[in-house]
Amino acid sequence: MDESYYYAVSALDINGNESDPSEDIMVNASQRVNQPMNLNALQVNLMSTHVAYNGMAVSEVLADIDVLMCNDDNGNYYAPNFGVNQIGEYDLSEGYYIFLNGMDNQVFEIEGTNQSNVIIPLNALQVNLMPYLLEECMPTEAIFEGITDNLLIVQDDNGLYYVPSFDV
Numbered sequence: 001m002d003e004s005y006y007y008a009v010s011a012l013d014i015n016g017n018e019s020d021p022s023e024d025i026m027v028n029a030s031q032r033v034n035q036p037m038n039l040n041a042l043q044v045n046l047m048s049t050h051v052a053y054n055g056m057a058v059s060e061v062l063a064d065i066d067v068l069m070c071n072d073d074n075g076n077y078y079a080p081n082f083g084v085n086q087i088g089e090y091d092l093s094e095g096y097y098i099f100l101n102g103m104d105n106q107v108f109e110i111e112g113t114n115q116s117n118v119i120i121p122l123n124a125l126q127v128n129l130m131p132y133l134l135e136e137c138m139p140t141e142a143i144f145e146g147i148t149d150n151l152l153i154v155q156d157d158n159g160l161y162y163v164p165s166f167d168v
Contacts, residue, residue: 053112
């Protein structure tokens with residue numbers, strides 16, 4: 001359940017005189033949500049989340065699973081068994097490739113607040129690992145509406161493609 005909080009702002013001058021308070025400002029506290037993550041063994045998984053919580057270091061986000069390697073689209077890697085962490089903070093505006101250690105699929109949950117108003121930068125002339133920040137499925141055409149003239153190919157981690165110039 002969302003909770004609403006009301007605040008008023010006033011200022012103090014150097015002499016300690018307080019101004020009149022502002023109009024009330026309403027702030028809605030987002031409901032805490034859980035996002036389950038299902039990662040498959042023996043394949044590169046494309047992972048993103050729409051949930052933020054305190055401590056967004058990639059090592060904390062992935063602490064409950066056995067990761068062999070994780071990388072972003074800037075060439076940064078997280079390989080905990082080798083002491084490598086070039087990623088640092090988990091960025092909600094990025095997607096990540098994750099390859100698991102072992103032969104078993106792994107499941108974990110991220111608990112925090114829904115972060116649906118994230119700006120996703122897309123860089124020209126490179127493969128972008130784009131996050132999916134919605135809680136429900138949406139048609140690919142609708143997600144990329146308005147920028148299809150600037151896209152060559154969109155691919156998911158199951159090998160499916162969207163090629164707007166060929167209506168595929």
